Amino acid sequence: xxxxxxxxxxxxxxxxxxxxxxxxxxxxxxxxxxxxxxxxxxxxxxxxxxxxxxxxxxxxxxxxxxxxxxxxxxxxxxxxxxxxxxxxxxxxxxxxxxxxxxxxxxxxxxxxxxxxxxxxxxxxxxxxxxxxxxxxxxxxxxxxxxxxxxxxxxxxxxxxxxxxxxxxxxxxxxxxxxxxxxxxxxxxxxxxxxxxxxxxxxxxxxxxxxxxxxxxxxxxxxxxxxxxxxxxxxxxxxxxxxxx
Numbered sequence: 001x002x003x004x005x006x007x008x009x010x011x012x013x014x015x016x017x018x019x020x021x022x023x024x025x026x027x028x029x030x031x032x033x034x035x036x037x038x039x040x041x042x043x044x045x046x047x048x049x050x051x052x053x054x055x056x057x058x059x060x061x062x063x064x065x066x067x068x069x070x071x072x073x074x075x076x077x078x079x080x081x082x083x084x085x086x087x088x089x090x091x092x093x094x095x096x097x098x099x100x101x102x103x104x105x106x107x108x109x110x111x112x113x114x115x116x117x118x119x120x121x122x123x124x125x126x127x128x129x130x131x132x133x134x135x136x137x138x139x140x141x142x143x144x145x146x147x148x149x150x151x152x153x154x155x156x157x158x159x160x161x162x163x164x165x166x167x168x169x170x171x172x173x174x175x176x177x178x179x180x181x182x183x184x185x186x187x188x189x190x191x192x193x194x195x196x197x198x199x200x201x202x203x204x205x206x207x208x209x210x211x212x213x214x215x216x217x218x219x220x221x222x223x224x225x226x227x228x229x230x231x232x233x234x235x236x237x238x239x240x241x242x243x244x
Contacts, residue, residue, distance in 0.1 A: 007212070010053075011048060012056075039070060057114055127159050128159050136190060142193070142207075144163070145183055193207075195216070
């Protein structure tokens, strides 16, 4: 099995299409398909902050649910949008407001279509993905070695939000432990969630959220080749969003 794990897209659909071009996918009826049957895997947070969250939902839905040629995993932003669509009281901030603005601007019948597609996509998706054939585990914010194979509340919180302490930084961001430093497993763990200027390799983990929506680049990690492929972002660069 050959896969291309794609970092946090955050509504940057043009960059996503450019990344598929650079990964040598071919376009058929407006959708990417690889001649070697490579499988794209989205590591979560396909919406929020960027310019085209609604169209990104439609694009990913068609690849994953209709063509069944890609895989999708939820991120914390996806989880919040899911709760919003369920009618739960969530604050439209930290990027969600850009997606809901796009959504509310649609005609009613299109709002229903987008909502239904996103809910179906979320309901059909695993919390994280184990791929034994290539010794890999893919999870939005990563996963602790002893959590692999489990699906409890602690695991879900870790996978969506990282190894949070419960404390907050001055700017409101949650304080997170650097869990990758203590990972000793022999499987690749590929994740995103925390923007980094370059893909961050620690032990046998790699963070591929290279902050496309903050003006850096969109990145994919290819297995079994263990290769990085990136395209530049068209968004303004926001230096303070990068932890590494």
